[in-house]
Amino acid sequence: MEPEREKALERELRRCREERAALTRTLALRINESTEREFYYQRLEEYLTLRLEGELSPAELARRLAETDELSRLLKQRLLELERELERRFQAKSEILEREHAKRLGELRERELLLKQELSQRRESA
Numbered sequence: 001m002e003p004e005r006e007k008a009l010e011r012e013l014r015r016c017r018e019e020r021a022a023l024t025r026t027l028a029l030r031i032n033e034s035t036e037r038e039f040y041y042q043r044l045e046e047y048l049t050l051r052l053e054g055e056l057s058p059a060e061l062a063r064r065l066a067e068t069d070e071l072s073r074l075l076k077q078r079l080l081e082l083e084r085e086l087e088r089r090f091q092a093k094s095e096i097l098e099r100e101h102a103k104r105l106g107e108l109r110e111r112e113l114l115l116k117q118e119l120s121q122r123r124e125s126a
Contacts, residue, residue, distance in 0.1 A: 009101050013094070024083070034119055035075060039068055080121040 046064055 002111070006101070006105055006108065009097070010105070013097050013101070016097075017094070024086065028079075028083075031079060035072070039072065042068065 043065075047061075050060065
């Protein structure tokens with residue numbers, strides 16, 4: 001029973017790591033796609049607004065492009081911060097699981113030794 005529990009914990013830890021990696025990749029892809037789409041529509045809206053108002057000037061477009069690039073940089077920076085935070089939290093959870101696993105494994109080994117001693121004592125007394 002106990003070795004099964006140990007194997008189950010190892011499988012669960014492995015599954016959690018794989019799931020986290022998949023979720024991180026999916027999150028990064030979706031954020032990237034969403035950001036690109038948002039910037040595209042923002043630039044298109046700005047262009048159309050300026051075009052309709054007759055104020056389409058290269059200087060204004062350049063200023064807005066620079067502003068958009070700065071916002072993009074800030075967004076990427078925030079994404080990196082969030083990824084680091086996610087990694088830190090995952091590492092903390094992994095460490096807790098690994099400590100719990102090691103503790104339970106030690107307990108199981110102690111119990112196994114006690115049971116072996118008890119068995120050998122029974123055999124000697126029989």
